[in-house]
Amino acid sequence: MAPPITAADLLAEITGLLGAGAVLTEAADLAGYCQDARHKFRAPALCVARPRDTAQVAALVGLLHRHGWPMLPQGGNTSLCGGATPDDRRPVIVSTQRLNRIRDIDPFGLSIAADAGCTIAALQEAAAGEGMLYPVSLGSEGSCQLGGTIATNAGGTAVLRYGTTRANVLGLEVVLPDGRILNTMRALHKDTAGYDLKQLFIGAEGTLGIVTGAVMRLYPAAPASAMCWLRIDAPARALDLLRLFRAHAGRLLTAFELMNAQQLANVLDHGTHPAPVESREGWHLMVELTDTRAQGLDDLLMAALEEAFDQGLILEGTVAQSLAQAEAMWALRHSVxxxxxxxxxxxxxxxxxxxxxxxxxxxxxxxxxxxxxxxxxxxxxxxxxxxxxxxxxxxxxxxxxxxxxxxxxxxxxxxxxxxxxxxxxxxxxxxxGVGQSMVAMMRRYKSGPELDVMRALRACLDPSGLMNRGRVTG
Ligand SMILES: Cc1cc2nc3c(=O)[nH]c(=O)nc-3n(C[C@H](O)[C@H](O)[C@H](O)COP(=O)(O)OP(=O)(O)OC[C@H]3O[C@@H](n4cnc5c(N)ncnc54)[C@H](O)[C@@H]3O)c2cc1C
The missing domain is CATH 3.30.70.2740 (Alpha-Beta Plaits)
Known part of the structure; x- marks a missing residue:
């Protein structure tokens, strides 16, 4: 390893590598990157480096590795557990926001290859433009990025039907902590040649490398939606309804979201959303069925609701009568x-x-x-x-x-x-994810062998402990 470098010299090297416009150092420019979405975590960074492609990420990571300087990958910075904001070691924030190219869409193999900095909304839009669906959907989708959702194995509101982000990754491109590029960008639905290395980096929260690109599964577009808001008396009723909706709709059941009266009151009292049903009391369920075609979908929903009312499972309910009403229900859900x-x-x-x-x-x-x-x-x-x-x-x-x-x-x-x-x-x-706020929980609940294996993997890929130090395994 090279002798210790001063912060000023390192900044000069990073600027030489990426160009002045790609490196932010002024406090006002750094503010949004150094604080989390809920304003719970804030700490300084040496700078925010914004490489424009995988080669630049690799060169930057290689440089930081040689100088032994800590680094923190950051996507949309929407983490809810302090995962993407610095700690007091003044890391270089490696932002993926300029890695935002859709690389390829395959309508036959149903896949999309994209840079890690594409927002989830951009992926959804690109897929929709080709008559397909990128299924991961979450409240932060306008800001959070493909790389961040892979790094946290994000879930969201359509997991019931399409699985978590992990279930949708076909291939990855990752810059390892020493700057080498690991490329498994294969749009394959089957591949048993050796270890499935991409799985290591999904949910690793940037501790094992920086995701710079991914091949993700797509599905046939399912623009037809039938949606309702139901008021029920207790969470146990939600489970009765889950069974009933599954029996009626099978795999078309896409979203099944629960909230209590307090959560609904928080949204209605502090926003401009219309109340979905008359009373706020009790518990509330938002249910959505989706399909490639509208034919029969409303009938399916109505048949399920009829049976649910007959069985006394529902106190009150509204069926969205238009796209606008369905969107209003989603807007309410996403503003919690x-x-x-x-x-x-x-x-x-x-x-x-x-x-x-x-x-x-x-x-x-x-x-x-x-x-x-x-x-x-x-x-x-x-x-x-x-x-x-x-x-x-x-x-x-x-x-x-x-x-x-x-x-x-x-x-x-x-x-x-x-x-x-x-x-x-x-x-x-x-x-x-674990981020900063849950590290103590890892120690409390994970067994010794689990933590040992995680730490061994980490030490193997990042022996100097430069990537997201202090996170996940502590
Ligand atoms: C309003 C709101 C609603 C939300 N709803 C949901 C929800 O329903 N379901 C859900 O799962 N989450 C939800 N989240 C949490 C958050 O959006 C997700 O965790 C998301 O996956 C984070 O993506 P990001 O690009 O913002 O990542 P960041 O917040 O920037 O980073 C998250 C972690 O991933 C690492 N990381 C980021 N990019 C990379 C990369 N390219 N390579 C390696 N590591 C990287 C970071 O170092 C950090 O540890 C919500 C957040 C908000 C603010």
Whole structure:
């Protein structure tokens, strides 16, 4: 390794490599990259480097590797667990925002090859332009990027039908921590030649390399949608309805989203969304069926609803009568994070439990957080069809400010909620990743052998520990 380099010399080398316009150093320019989406994490970076292609990423990473300088890959910076914001080691933020080319679309093999910096919305649009569907869909899709969603194995609202991001990766291009390029960009649906190396980098949160490109699965476009909003009395009813909708619609069941009355109130009171049903009370389900053709889809939905009403599973419901109404329901669902920020300080879980355990998990978590602080507003929103419940302990701002030790309270809430998920056979990190905020949970819940293997893999690829140091495995 070369002798230690000064920050000024390193900046000069990076600028020489990428060009002055590609390197941000002014505090005002860095601000948006150094703070997370929910304004919970903020720390300085040496600079933001914005390479324009894979070769530049490789050259930059090779340079940082030679000088032993920490680096942090960043996509859309929409991480909800502090994954993409720096810590106090002043890393170079390697932003993929200029890697935004769609490379190829294959209508026969149903795949798209793209740079890692393409937003999910851009992928969806490119696929739709060719009569196909990129199925990963999440509230941050206008900002989050392909590389970031691969690095976190993002889930979202269509996992029930299309799986998580991992299920949709066919090939990857990754710059390894020493600057070499590992290329598995093969648009193949079958390939058993040796280890499936791409799997290592999916969900690794940038600790093993920087994803610069990917080949992703596409599906036939499914523009026909039948959608409804249902009010129910309890989470157990959501499971009854899940079985019923599966029996009626099979694989056409695409979204099955649950929220409680508090979550709906947060959105309605702090936004301009119309109320989907008359009463806010109880629990709310958003259900969507999609298909390649509209024919028969509404009938399918109505038949399921009729049976559900006959069985007394639903208190109240609305069927979207137009695309605008369906879009309004989605807009409401996608604005939960933003509206919760207006109510106070959220301690958000990313738990998943076996689907049948969702009602028990919610009931036990409600009791556990109520015992910690009487003013917590229990807010629940989740992809119930996947067992992935975001159980949110929401402190009104005044209550949060009055806490003698907010960090200790936050830790108690996190442990209480996550302990219950683990006891029920679940996880504390279903789709957002580990980032900074969940590292302690890794130590608490992962077994010694699991952590040992993860650390060994990391040491093998990044022996100097330069990539996303302190994250994931600590
Ligand atoms: C309003 C809102 C709604 C959301 N809804 C969902 C949801 O429904 N489901 C869900 O799963 N998530 C959701 N998220 C969380 C977030 O959008 C996802 O985790 C997303 O995958 C992050 O993508 P990003 O490009 O912003 O990555 P970033 O936030 O920039 O980075 C996330 C992590 O990946 C690493 N990383 C980023 N790019 C690369 C790369 N090219 N190579 C290697 N590592 C990289 C970073 O270092 C960091 O560790 C939501 C966030 C918001 C703000």
């Amino acid at each position: 994070t933003e509206s919760n920020m207006r109510v106070g300080v959220s301690i958000t879980s990313d738990t998943a439990v076996p689907v049948g355990q969702v009602p028990a998990f919610i009931a036990r978590a409600e009791a556990a957080v109520a015992a910690i602080h009487p003013e917590i507003l229990v807010t629940v929103v989740g992809h119930v069809g996947d067992g992935n419940i975001h159980f949110i302990a929401l402190f009104p701002t005044a209550a949060w400010q009055a806490l003698p030790d907010p960090a200790a309270t936050e830790a108690r809430v996190r442990e209480a909620v996550n302990d219950i998920a683990i006891e029920l056979g679940g996880t504390f990190s279903a789709e957002h």
